[in-house]
Structures are given as structure tokens and as C-alpha cells.
Amino acid sequence: MHIPVVVIGAGHAGLAVSRELTEQSIDHVVLERGEVANTWRTERWDALRLLTPNWQTRLPGLVYDGDDPDGFMTMSEVIDFIDRYATLIDAPVETGTTVQSLRKPGAGYEVVTDRGTWTSDAVVIATGAFNKPKLPALAGDLPAEITSIAPDKYRGPDDLSEGGVLVVGASATGSQIADELLRSGRDVTLCVGEHVRMPRVYRGKDVQWWFDRTGLADESYQDVDDIVRARHVPSPQLIGTANRRDLDLNALVADGARLVGRLSAVNGSRVHFAGSLPNVCKLADLKLGRLLDTFDEWAATSDETLESPHRYRPTEVDDRAALQLDLETDGIKTVFWATGFRPDYSWLDIPILDRKGEMIHDGGVVTQSPGLYRIGLPFLRRRKSTFIHGAGDDARDLVDHLAAHLARRTTARTA
Amino acid sequence: MTTTASPVSNGVNVQALLDARTALSDAPAGAQFTWKAATTWQNGTHSQSTVDSYFGLGEEQRHRSTFTFDADHPEVFAAEDNGATPVEYVLVGLASCLTAGVAAVAQNREIQLRSVKATIEGDMDILGILGADPDVRNGFNGIRVNYEIDADATPAEIEAVVAQSQKRSAVFDAITNPTNVIVDVNAG
Numbered sequence: 001m002h003i004p005v006v007v008i009g010a011g012h013a014g015l016a017v018s019r020e021l022t023e024q025s026i027d028h029v030v031l032e033r034g035e036v037a038n039t040w041r042t043e044r045w046d047a048l049r050l051l052t053p054n055w056q057t058r059l060p061g062l063v064y065d066g067d068d069p070d071g072f073m074t075m076s077e078v079i080d081f082i083d084r085y086a087t088l089i090d091a092p093v094e095t096g097t098t099v100q101s102l103r104k105p106g107a108g109y110e111v112v113t114d115r116g117t118w119t120s121d122a123v124v125i126a127t128g129a130f131n132k133p134k135l136p137a138l139a140g141d142l143p144a145e146i147t148s149i150a151p152d153k154y155r156g157p158d159d160l161s162e163g164g165v166l167v168v169g170a171s172a173t174g175s176q177i178a179d180e181l182l183r184s185g186r187d188v189t190l191c192v193g194e195h196v197r198m199p200r201v202y203r204g205k206d207v208q209w210w211f212d213r214t215g216l217a218d219e220s221y222q223d224v225d226d227i228v229r230a231r232h233v234p235s236p237q238l239i240g241t242a243n244r245r246d247l248d249l250n251a252l253v254a255d256g257a258r259l260v261g262r263l264s265a266v267n268g269s270r271v272h273f274a275g276s277l278p279n280v281c282k283l284a285d286l287k288l289g290r291l292l293d294t295f296d297e298w299a300a301t302s303d304e305t306l307e308s309p310h311r312y313r314p315t316e317v318d319d320r321a322a323l324q325l326d327l328e329t330d331g332i333k334t335v336f337w338a339t340g341f342r343p344d345y346s347w348l349d350i351p352i353l354d355r356k357g358e359m360i361h362d363g364g365v366v367t368q369s370p371g372l373y374r375i376g377l378p379f380l381r382r383r384k385s386t387f388i389h390g391a392g393d394d395a396r397d398l399v400d401h402l403a404a405h406l407a408r409r410t411t412a413r414t415a
Numbered sequence: 416m417t418t419t420a421s422p423v424s425n426g427v428n429v430q431a432l433l434d435a436r437t438a439l440s441d442a443p444a445g446a447q448f449t450w451k452a453a454t455t456w457q458n459g460t461h462s463q464s465t466v467d468s469y470f471g472l473g474e475e476q477r478h479r480s481t482f483t484f485d486a487d488h489p490e491v492f493a494a495e496d497n498g499a500t501p502v503e504y505v506l507v508g509l510a511s512c513l514t515a516g517v518a519a520v521a522q523n524r525e526i527q528l529r530s531v532k533a534t535i536e537g538d539m540d541i542l543g544i545l546g547a548d549p550d551v552r553n554g555f556n557g558i559r560v561n562y563e564i565d566a567d568a569t570p571a572e573i574e575a576v577v578a579q580s581q582k583r584s585a586v587f588d589a590i591t592n593p594t595n596v597i598v599d600v601n602a603g
Contacts, residue, residue, distance in 0.1 A: 022545045063575055104455055194582070229578070262592075263589070264591075264592040265592075265593045272593050275590065275592075276587070276592075279582065279587075280582075283573070283575075283578045283579070283582060284569060286574055286575045286578060289571055290571075319557070355443065
């Protein structure tokens with residue numbers, strides 16, 4: 001069947017696109033392999049909460065209206081919110097429809113699914129940025145008796161065998177998992193590479209409030225010095241809890257974590273860590289200082305009532321942190337790979353990926369393939385692009401571009 | 416007459432480096448380099464090494480001249496001290512790599528350097544190399560670098576330059592991470 005636009009994925013980004021298409025009276029379908037908000041439902045751990053406060057959790061036409069604006073949504077609340085949105089905007093979602101191939105036989109597109117084939121003039125890919133765990137090659141070198149687990153298969157501490165855990169990666173996922181495991185009584189060793197340190201609350205305001213109000217969240221991908229780097233900045237060490245506590249390395253160490261450097265080699269049950277732990281902590285401390293300087297400079301020119309500025313204790317690093325340990329003699333039974341995610345493009349049959357397997361696009365416009373769009377990647381068009389509240393502005397921009405593309409095609413056909 | 420501040424110059428052509436980054440990202444095969452040295456035993460623990468060529472940008476490249484390095488051990492090792500010890504070359508390699516990085520990063524951040532001095536120390540328990548204690552490693556058990564930097568920047572900006580230099584340093588990486596080493600022998 002033919003339809004002007006196919007949107008692939010009914011998460012928050014795909015639905016925001018659907019809403020903008022409906023606003024512009026553009027006929028479309030949203031194909032969803034599972035149910036609405038599928039990844040949130042099936043591939044995230046139980047205790048996960050959003051990193052953004054409730055007041056910020058908004059999509060075009062729907063804002064948070066509950067009684068806890070400063071709280072952080074649980075996974076079931078996120079699913080409810082997105083479900084509610086799909087109903088509110090009356091999105092034309094085909095659930096249980098898995099895309100098996102996206103092709104471009106001519107000027108238009110062909111979307112092959114397990115429930116039939118759609119042809120369209122334009123396609124918006126909204127399949128998420130965090131589909132598959134990105135494991136380093138050395139993950140394959142672990143001894144068979146060690147359990148190797150990634151976040152998509154983890155639900156909670158009870159899923160792991162008894163014993164200590166080596167958590168590889170100290171960004172949002174790694175630091176949250178380390179925190180949860182420590183609180184469940186596990187011994188945790190945390191491998192720390194480059195990371196982003198951030199306080200939950202600064203001068204009485206949530207850090208996301210600062211990004212929002214200072215304009216940093218809206219900063220355009222065209223205005224940053226190095227967009228490649230900006231798109232690969234690790235997620236910040238943040239957690240959403242009722243008491244809005246910090247989750248930096250000092251807090252994890254105070255709770256019993258042992259810090260080691262980046263995992264650099266696996267040799268039988270012996271694992272080796274880089275000697276760069278002091279420097280990656282120094283980099284993160286300095287970067288935090290610069291961020292707070294930016295906030296304070298903005299605050300000096302605003303009329304907001306804020307608490308006094310202050311600075312955080314430098315990350316305390318043991319100059320003699322372990323460079324290697326033996327998993328067996330150390331009682332470590334599980335290695336948890338919090339080493340990032342990548343999108344899954346296994347169904348994509350149009351050559352628009354670079355040598356690293358990442359999509360080549362200009363702010364979500366896939367210029368090599370007119371009529372094809374991508375939404376929901378880190379810093380796609382703005383710093384906030386990867387967040388739920390970032391989807392609205394990106395969807396509006398991309399649907400405007402898409403509408404112009406459709407108009408050109410119509411003109412070309414009727415000319 | 417109007418005057419403008421003189422542009423920052425640390426003698427690093429940052430634009431050329433940035434251009435190379437763009438060019439090699441598009442043609443990654445050219446980014447595959449092989450560094451080389453040749454070493455000849457002289458006498459005792461004295462050896463002489465030369466460096467004159469390397470492979471990169473898809474072809475064999477030559478330095479402007481051949482560089483020669485004598486390595487030996489000091490008299491307390493009952494040697495003749497004809498040159499720096501090999502582990503001192505490692506320290507030289509790290510300090511010069513980090514210092515090159517400081518200049519390049521400072522240039523990129525438009526920070527004028529006036530002076531940069533590094534001292535570097537590596538601690539070693541020589542019971543390891545003497546084979547006297549199997550629990551002692553041969554290599555350094557710790558390396559300390561101290562920078563004295565005079566530049567047109569705040570202390571935090573200077574610290575950030577040094578931290579970034581470590582992040583991008585080949586020798587820092589080579590020392591802080593394991594590397595597979597394969598040694599072949601042609602005997603006879």
C-alpha cells in the first residue's frame with residue numbers, strides 16, 4: 001500500500017513526529033515492532049527512572065500535570081505518559097509490525113515488514129539511539145565461568161549470580177548500576193574511563209533546569225565547535241531519586257565502590273586496567289568546573305533567586321589504584337558491560353552509514369537520500385535532542401523540511 | 416593608529432593538524448602509521464639506535480636527517496655509561512609527548528605559552544630486573560610528571576590543557592595500557 005510518510009518506531013520521538021505530521025495534515029503511518037514505548041517496556045531495568053525531572057517531561061501538546069513536578073518518572077510512569085500521548089494525538093500506530101527492510105528502489109521508499117509492504121514518499125526513522133549494547137571486543141575473552149551481562153538483559157540485582165561485580169563504564173548506566181548493586185550488598189569494582197560529572201542540584205535548582213534556562217539545552221548542532229565530539233559525549237553521572245542525591249564517584253566510593261581505570265585487557269581470569277584513572281577524573285572535575293562557571297555567569301545577569309555558588313570536592317583517586325586483578329581470586333562472578341549502546345540498522349538497505357556504522361545526516365536530514373529523516377539521536381539538532389523534551393522541536397523542524405520535500409515531489413509529478 | 420593584539424603563536428600549525436584530521440577521517444587508510452627504529456649492539460650494555468624513516472600517509476617517509484641514540488647503563492650497574500638508560504628514554508618519550516601536546520592544545524585553545532618545563536620521575540625496584548624477587552615487576556611501579564607552566568591563562572585553563580594533552584598522548588596511552596609485543600629472531 002502507498003502512503004506519503006512512514007514513521008518507523010512509536011516511542012516518544014516517533015509519536016512527536018506523528019503529531020507534527022497530523023498538525024500539517026500529512027497522511028502517515030507509524031510502524032512499531034512491539035507496543036508503544038517498546039524499548040522502555042522491555043529493554044530497561046526495573047529501578048530506572050528518567051534523568052530529567054517531571055516538569056521537563058513534555059511532548060508537543062502534553063505537559064506533565066501530576067503533583068510531583070520535581071520528581072523523576074519510573075519506567076511504568078514513562079510508559080503511561082507515552083501511551084497517553086499516543087491516545088491524545090490519535091497516532092496511526094500499527095503495533096506488532098517489525099520492519100525487515102527499508103529500500104529506495106527509485107525516488108520513493110519501500111518499507112518491508114512482517115505484516116506487508118508500504119511504499120512512501122518519505123520515511124522518518126525513530127527507532128531510538130540505544131538499541132544494542134556496544135561491547136568492546138575484549139568482552140569475548142572472558143572465561144566461561146564469569147557471567148557477562150549488558151543493561152538490556154538486566155532487571156535487578158537478583159538477576160546476577162552471587163558474588164562481586166565488575167562494572168565496566170561509569171557513565172549514567174554504569175554509575176546507576178554500581179549504586180544499585182552496592183545498595184543490595186554486593187562488592188563492586190567500577191572501571192572508569194572518560195565520564196561526565198554533574199551534580200543533581202546546584203544552587204537549589206536541578207541541573208536540567210540550568211541547561212534549560214541558560215539556553216544550553218537549545219544550543220544548535222551548527223553552533224558547537226566539534227559536533228562529532230558533542231554527539232559522543234558520555235551520558236552524565238546522574239540518577240533520579242526522591243531525595244535528589246548526587247551520584248558522582250566520591251559518592252560511590254563512600255558507599256564502598258572500588259575504582260579502577262578503564263578496562264584495557266582480559267587475559268584468562270586476569271583483567272588489566274589503564275593507568276589513566278587520575279587523568280580521566282581530573283578531566284571530569286575541570287569540565288564540571290567550567291560548566292558551573294557558565295551557570296554562575298548566566299546567574300549573575302538573571303533575576304532568579306538562587307542559593308550561593310559553590311564548588312565540589314575534587315574526585316578522590318587512589319594514586320595506587322589496582323592495575324590488574326584476578327576475577328577468580330577476587331570473588332568477582334559477573335562483569336556488567338555499561339559501555340554504551342548503538343542503534344540497530346540491521347534492517348536498513350540504503351547505504352547511508354559511515355565506516356563506524358553511524359548514520360550520515362545533517363541535523364536529522366539524510367541529505368544523501370532525499371525524503372529520509374532521522375530523529376532521536378544525541379545532539380541531532382540540539383543538545384536536548386536525546387531527551388524526551390527534545391523531541392518536540394526536532395520533530396517540528398524535520399516535519400517542516402519533510403513537508404517541503406513532499407510539495408516538491410507533488411509539483412514535479414504534476415508538472 | 417589602531418593596534419590589535421598579536422595572534423597566539425606557540426609554533427604549532429594547528430590548522431594543518433585539524434585539516435589532517437578531516438582528510439584522514441575521510442581516508443582512514445592514510446592514518447595507518449608504522450614507527451621504526453634500528454638498534455645495533457656495541458659492547459657490554461651499550462647499544463646504538465638510529466631513527467630515519469617511518470611509514471604513513473600510504474607510503475614510506477623519511478626524517479630530514481638520521482637521528483642517533485646511544486643507550487647504556489650507569490656505572491653503578493658496572494657499565495660504561497655511554498648513554499641514557501633505556502628506561503630514561505621511556506621517560507623522555509613520555510615527557511616530550513606530553514609537552515608537544517601541551518603546545519598543540521594551548522595553540523588550539525588560543526593560549527600563549529611563555530615557558531613550559533616538565534620534570535619526570537619513574538620509581539623502580541631493581542630487585543625485579545635483577546631476578547632477585549619474583550614478586551617485583553621489572554617496569555616502573557609509578558611515574559610522576561610535574562609541570563611548571565607560564566602562560567596567558569587561568570590556572571584551571573592551564574590544568575585543562577595538561578589534562579587534555581594526557582588524553583591525546585600516544586606515549587601516555589602506550590605506558591598506561593598493555594600492548595602486544597612480538598619479538599622474532601633470525602639466528603645463524
